[in-house]
Amino acid sequence: MTDIDCPDSPWRTSGLLTFAIAWITIIDPLWTSMDLSNFQMFLPPWPEFITVLLWSALYIARRVIGLLCTIYIPWYFNCHYSLRRQYQKLLTKVTCVMYHYKVPKPVREKVLQCYKQAWLEDKIIFPSSKLALYILPRSLREILLGCIKKTILDKVRMYQQCFLLVTSLSSKVQTETYSPGDIVCLQGALADKIYLVGKGVLEAVTFTGERLENMSSGDILGEIGVMHIGGFITRTATVRALIDTELYAISKKDYNDVIDNFPETKRLIANIGKKRLERSHYTARREACG
Numbered sequence: 001m002t003d004i005d006c007p008d009s010p011w012r013t014s015g016l017l018t019f020a021i022a023w024i025t026i027i028d029p030l031w032t033s034m035d036l037s038n039f040q041m042f043l044p045p046w047p048e049f050i051t052v053l054l055w056s057a058l059y060i061a062r063r064v065i066g067l068l069c070t071i072y073i074p075w076y077f078n079c080h081y082s083l084r085r086q087y088q089k090l091l092t093k094v095t096c097v098m099y100h101y102k103v104p105k106p107v108r109e110k111v112l113q114c115y116k117q118a119w120l121e122d123k124i125i126f127p128s129s130k131l132a133l134y135i136l137p138r139s140l141r142e143i144l145l146g147c148i149k150k151t152i153l154d155k156v157r158m159y160q161q162c163f164l165l166v167t168s169l170s171s172k173v174q175t176e177t178y179s180p181g182d183i184v185c186l187q188g189a190l191a192d193k194i195y196l197v198g199k200g201v202l203e204a205v206t207f208t209g210e211r212l213e214n215m216s217s218g219d220i221l222g223e224i225g226v227m228h229i230g231g232f233i234t235r236t237a238t239v240r241a242l243i244d245t246e247l248y249a250i251s252k253k254d255y256n257d258v259i260d261n262f263p264e265t266k267r268l269i270a271n272i273g274k275k276r277l278e279r280s281h282y283t284a285r286r287e288a289c290g
Contacts, residue, residue, distance in 0.1 A: 016072070017072075017073070017076055019069075020068075020069040020072050020073050020076075021069075021073065023065060023066065023069045024066070024069050024070065024073070028062065028066050031062055087119050087124065090115070090124070090131070090132060091112070091115055093131065094111065094112070094115060094131050094132075095108070095112065096214075097131065097148075098111065098144075099211070099213060099214045100201075100214050100216065101147065101148040101151040101152070102147075102151050102213055103144065103147045103148065103151075104147065105279075107140075107143055107144060107147060110140055111136065111140065111144055114135060114136050114137070114140065115132075115135065118132075118135040123135055155218040155219065156218070157268065158218060158219070158220060158268055158269075158272070159217075159218035161262065161264055161265035161268055162196045162218075162220060162265065162269075164262060164265065165250075165258070165259070165262055165265050166196060166248055166250070168258055168261070168262075169250055169254055169255075169258060172250065172251070172254045173248050173249065173250055174248070174249045174250075175198070175246060175247070175248060175249075176195075176246070176247045176248075176249050177244070177245065177246050177247075178200070178202075178241035178244070178245045178246075178247070179241065179244060180241055180242060180243055180244065181240060181241065182240060182241045182245075183238065183239070183240050184202060184221070184239040184240065184241065184245075184247065185221070185222055185235045185237070185238060185239040186235060186238050187206070187207050187234075187235050187236065187237050187238045188207075188234055188235060189234060189235050190225070190233065190234055190235075191222060191224070191225020191226050191232075191233060191234055191235055191252065192226075192251065192252050193222055193226070193249045193250060193251055193252060194220065194221075194222040194223055194226045194227075194249075194250050194252070194255050194269075195220065195221045195222050195247040195248065195249050195250075196218075196219075196220055196247065196248040196250075197215055197216060197217055197218060197219045197220075197221065197245070197246075197247055197248075198217065198246040198247060198248055199217050199245065199246045200216070200217070200241060200242075200243050200244055200245025200246055200247075201214060201215070201216045201241070201242045201243050201245065202214065202215045202216075202219075202221065202239050202240065202241050202242060202245055203215075203239070203240055203242050204221070204237040204238070204239050204276075205237060205238050205239075205240070206237060206238075206280070207238065212237055212276070212279055212280055213276070213279070214242070215239070220269055220272060221239055222235070222239075223269045223270070223272060223273040224236050224273045224276060224277055226252045226255055226256075227269065227270060227273060229270060229273040229274060229277055230274075230277045232277070236276075236277060236280050237276075237280055
């Protein structure tokens with residue numbers, strides 16, 4: 001998924017970690033090579049028993065510090081990479097939610113940038129079972145939630161309209177089931193059906209494998225080629241099932257025979273197709289530019 005990456009946190013460059021590594025690799029080996037006679041060269045002409053006591057105290061301190069460093073270094077990296085894995089899971093969860101609810105790409109990019117900045121500044125509290133929306137600025141959080149609410153309302157309205165269409169064609173609607181990984185539509189193939197998602201989750205991708213959007217219950221797919229939106233009569237993306245999926249399929253002929261009787265449904269479906277075509281054209285241009 002191209003939107004997701006995990007920048008290194010500055011927490012990795014902790015001063016204590018730097019000291020621990022320097023102690024294990026440089027200071028301790030140098031100290032080990034020093035004996036009492038060499039140590040006395042760096043001291044004033046003190047009585048021998050004071051020198052021995054000081055040497056013994058420093059020896060004990062060196063061993064204790066070395067032991068603490070050998071414990072601290074693996075503990076530090078284990079904690080860091082554990083948090084890193086949790087951050088990656090959180091970022092994946094947030095990205096999937098935004099794809100699912102069709103959040104526009106500019107908003108998606110701003111949200112992900114805020115999460116990455118919060119990670120760099122150690123502002124994310126783990127473990128985080130939810131989406132940790134508290135790290136987003138209030139204005140951006142409201143925009144994100146507004147996009148999600150709009151998608152939900154659009155999907156409800158679309159489902160209501162499509163339900164009327166499917167009901168009018170009840171004898172001609174075919175139920176098709178797909179397993180995870182099955183291809184529903186292949187980019188470039190002739191469009192001969194339009195589908196309403198009954199249950200499940202599907203993914204639309206370009207021929208290079210870049211994801212355009214996810215679709216779930218209540219979504220429509222295959223409308224561009226069937227309605228000749230933008231002059232297309234073929235599939236403009238490949239759609240595959242991500243989980244067990246059930247679709248209601250209507251043939252192109254049956255759809256075109258009755259769709260004029262449902263002007264609101266036709267308008268809604270056409271608008272969805274135009275928006276998808278714009279997104280696919282944008283993605284194609286971006287891929288062409290490398």
